[in-house]
Amino acid sequence: MPSNIVSSNIPDIVIGRLPIYLRALTRLAQEGQDVTSSHELGQRLGISSAQIRKDLSHFGGFGKQGTGYQIAYLIEQLKQVLKVNREWDVALVGAGDLGHAVANYRGFSDRGFRIVCVFDSDADKIGRQIGQHVIEPFDHLKATITERNIRVAMIAVPAQNAQGVADKLIDAGVRAILNYAPISLNVPSGVYVQYIDPVVHLQRMTYYLD
């Protein structure tokens, strides 16, 4: 199916909502639904239907007035825009409690990502199994990431080590980092960082509590 996606100059804030739409649409599809509307999506997500229509209009007209959106088609289009119609190899750094939880997380499959290597600096952990992987020494990081051409990594180390790990990852060629450590990272332009910060989510909810 040819794509007529016009995806230049999309505001970052819109890009940030597309994975949310993709997740909601995938759930609708799993529930057996074929068609949805901006109204239904908006109800599910707490986003106005006008906002959803506007966001999706950046990519050409996915939906038609009155007939709604074809879910399977919209899912494929969003996957293509977000470049997750392929599977990205991901490096995980840190094999503590959090690293184990991330390595065993069931939410990656079919969503564009696959952990392919895990690193730790702790001699007691190296060589052990974590999920389906053998923990590699941190010294191997650059060689493994370069050789496998890995562009995406997750950092699950203590805060005081996170910047050093990020520097090494970037030196090895990583361009997108998901950081679980509670610290802001300094990265050069052209490298993208996102944070797993539970407090941001908690604070967003307490606003609404009495």
Added chain:
Amino acid sequence: MPSNIVSSNIPDIVIGRLPIYLRALTRLAQEGQDVTSSHELGQRLGISSAQIRKDLSHFGGFGKQGTGYQIAYLIEQLKQVLKVNREWDVALVGAGDLGHAVANYRGFSDRGFRIVCVFDSDADKIGRQIGQHVIEPFDHLKATITERNIRVAMIAVPAQNAQGVADKLIDAGVRAILNYAPISLNVPSGVYVQYIDPVVHLQRMTYYLD
């Protein structure tokens, strides 16, 4: 200091950005800075300075044209708006790898939240220490949460158990749930749910990769 905050009818999308501003401002303060500008904040966060000025204008004028924002004052105002100028007791359900990582997370302190109890259904875990807490049986959940008047909880259990746990938490009086399990929760109106979903963050970055 009297507050003239006009915080009714703030769009949820704006509320969602306030914790991000609060985190960035706190970091600036830690770096020893007293004053900032919408331009500087925007540069740090990848959000336009116009958006930042507009967001903050919902709460009355925090900043003056040309003189910038007083960081300490803005932090206090944002904490008040988000209701984290107090400390919320938080219940954690699930004491596996992820539960351990969450219980030991260093990012909660001074940001409005304190884990006060941890529950698990696994007889081998009950009575053990996790962080500073003794793991309580899941059967105690309702009594403990009701007695302590806990309104905020985090779910770190396998996906297939998450909805059942959420139902029990809500029944006990919880009104804000941070869910780490890779599943959408159905909750009644008046209950708020946020998700820790690493894939949403990863997908937001792959858009920008070649």
